[in-house]
Amino acid sequence: xxxxxxxxxxxxxxxxxxxxxxxxxxxxxxxxxxxxxxxxxxxxxxxxxxxxxxxxxxxxxxxxxxxxxxxxxxxxxxxxxxxxxxxxxxxxxxxxxxxxxxxxxxxxxxxxxxxxxxxxxxxxxxxxxxxxxxxxxxxxxxxxxxxxxxxxxxxxxxxxxxxxxxxxxxxxxxxxxxxxxxxxxxxxxxxxxxxxxxxxxxxxxxxxxxxxxxx
Amino acid sequence: xxxxxxxxxxxxxxxxxxxxxxxxxxxxxxxxxxxxxxxxxxxxxxxxxxxxxxxxxxxxxxxxxxxxxxxxxxxxxxxxxxxxxxxxxxxxxxxxxxxxxxxxxxxxxxxxxxxxxxxxxxxxxxxxxxxxxxxxxxxxxxxxxxxxxxxxxxxxxxxxxxxxxxxxxxxxxxxxxxxxxxxxxxxxxxxxxxxxxxxxxxxxxxxxxxxxxxxxxxxxxxxxxxxxxxxxxxxxxxxxxxxxxxxxx
Numbered sequence: 001x002x003x004x005x006x007x008x009x010x011x012x013x014x015x016x017x018x019x020x021x022x023x024x025x026x027x028x029x030x031x032x033x034x035x036x037x038x039x040x041x042x043x044x045x046x047x048x049x050x051x052x053x054x055x056x057x058x059x060x061x062x063x064x065x066x067x068x069x070x071x072x073x074x075x076x077x078x079x080x081x082x083x084x085x086x087x088x089x090x091x092x093x094x095x096x097x098x099x100x101x102x103x104x105x106x107x108x109x110x111x112x113x114x115x116x117x118x119x120x121x122x123x124x125x126x127x128x129x130x131x132x133x134x135x136x137x138x139x140x141x142x143x144x145x146x147x148x149x150x151x152x153x154x155x156x157x158x159x160x161x162x163x164x165x166x167x168x169x170x171x172x173x174x175x176x177x178x179x180x181x182x183x184x185x186x187x188x189x190x191x192x193x194x195x196x197x198x199x200x201x202x203x204x205x206x207x208x209x210x211x212x213x214x215x
Numbered sequence: 216x217x218x219x220x221x222x223x224x225x226x227x228x229x230x231x232x233x234x235x236x237x238x239x240x241x242x243x244x245x246x247x248x249x250x251x252x253x254x255x256x257x258x259x260x261x262x263x264x265x266x267x268x269x270x271x272x273x274x275x276x277x278x279x280x281x282x283x284x285x286x287x288x289x290x291x292x293x294x295x296x297x298x299x300x301x302x303x304x305x306x307x308x309x310x311x312x313x314x315x316x317x318x319x320x321x322x323x324x325x326x327x328x329x330x331x332x333x334x335x336x337x338x339x340x341x342x343x344x345x346x347x348x349x350x351x352x353x354x355x356x357x358x359x360x361x362x363x364x365x366x367x368x369x370x371x372x373x374x375x376x377x378x379x380x381x382x383x384x385x386x387x388x389x390x391x392x393x394x395x396x397x398x399x400x401x402x403x404x405x406x407x408x409x410x411x412x413x414x415x416x417x418x419x420x421x422x423x424x425x426x427x428x429x430x431x432x433x434x435x436x437x438x439x440x441x442x443x444x445x446x447x448x449x450x451x452x453x454x455x456x457x458x459x460x461x462x463x464x
Binding site: 075092 | 278
């Protein structure tokens with residue numbers, strides 16, 4: 001017997017595959033395009049979103065019975081923004097190097113539509129534990145796709161992974177480059193992220209035809 | 216007892232309480248951490264200045280590594296012989312010159328006041344370095360850095376940083392393979408202070424030619440690269456009188 005009931009486990013596992021926020025719900029595309037040119041940036045973004053979403057979902061869930069419905073979106077925004085700023089300030093004070101890597105993402109996290117979407121769709125109607133699992137699950141589903149896209153874009157675009165030259169040196173012409181291989185600079189531009197997302201969606205839906213929407 | 220959360224008075228009260236709580240939390244956090252944060256920023260500036268003059272812990276051709284935060288204050292005292300502030304024709308020594316906010320000085324200059332220009336004189340292995348801070352615009356936001364030249368106006372090292380350039384493209388200006396290309400380039404061309412431009416020509420990708428005042432650009436980062444060129448050019452023209460006195464000595 002696991003720690004989580006079947007229903008709770010589904011909250012984490014579903015968004016990883018058949019209910020993925022990026023490939024199925026098509027949310028959070030903007031940040032997926034913007035920051036996936038490098039694997040490291042993708043990982044940092046994935047971890048940040050994981051934290052903000054887990055915490056945010058719990059906070060919203062705890063307040064769900066007292067939030068006035070007229071201003072609930074504003075309340076959600078305030079919660080996300082506060083969490084992000086708290087994280088940013090604490091990192092600046094205690095992990096300065098990391099906070100410099102993160103600086104670009106702070107704004108992007110606040111505007112991430114997956115976060116608002118899960119607050120609205122889940123945390124407002126469910127208890128803190130289930131909301132926490134839902135937040136973690138969706139952030140992991142988002143992060144997983146981000147890392148996959150980041151992996152291919154950095155590998156094919158720069159010939160590196162996490163900054164390490166895995167395909168040889170393009171200037172010294174070693175490794176693969178000795179055989180005339182060239183980096184595809186187009187991979188570094190945002191349109192290619194969209195195409196990679198498209199390929200993932202294609203693969204996923206042809207493996208599981210139930211996911212294909214009817215016209 | 217259920218609360219009627221739809222009432223206007225409740226909504227307003229909720230909003231007011233929320234704002235007070237959040238505001239207090241953030242204000243408390245900001246004031247509790249500000250000392251620590253500004254200390255971090257101070258050390259980072261020292262690290263960057265030392266990095267430009269070659270005092271760093273780089274190994275091989277790997278990534279950028281600064282001198283450790285525990286050693287930086289001492290190293291800064293050892294290597295930086297003098298910190299000068301240029302105000303018009305006046306040159307004064309000032310131990311806190313590295314804390315001068317370039318952005319503020321720039322707006323002062325726009326407002327018609329005299330601009331304070333900091334410059335750092337470093338010494339390592341009996342060689343003198345003149346380190347000039349720079350500030351400019353990239354694609355999305357500010358870029359800044361330091362350039363260290365010797366008295367022949369040959370670049371001995373640079374450091375660039377940015378606020379929000381695109382990861383994988385413009386953000387690579389702070390990668391070693393880009394910054395190291397500047398070493399050995401001259402900012403002079405036939406006696407004119409022309410700076411160094413980031414060139415897209417691709418006629419010297421390995422950057423072997425050190426007399427062309429050009430380094431190879433980063434693919435996909437044209438605007439950031441142009442920003443770097445403009446930043447160097449602008450800073451050098453600001454410091455030109457100072458550089459000329461050094462060069463003539």
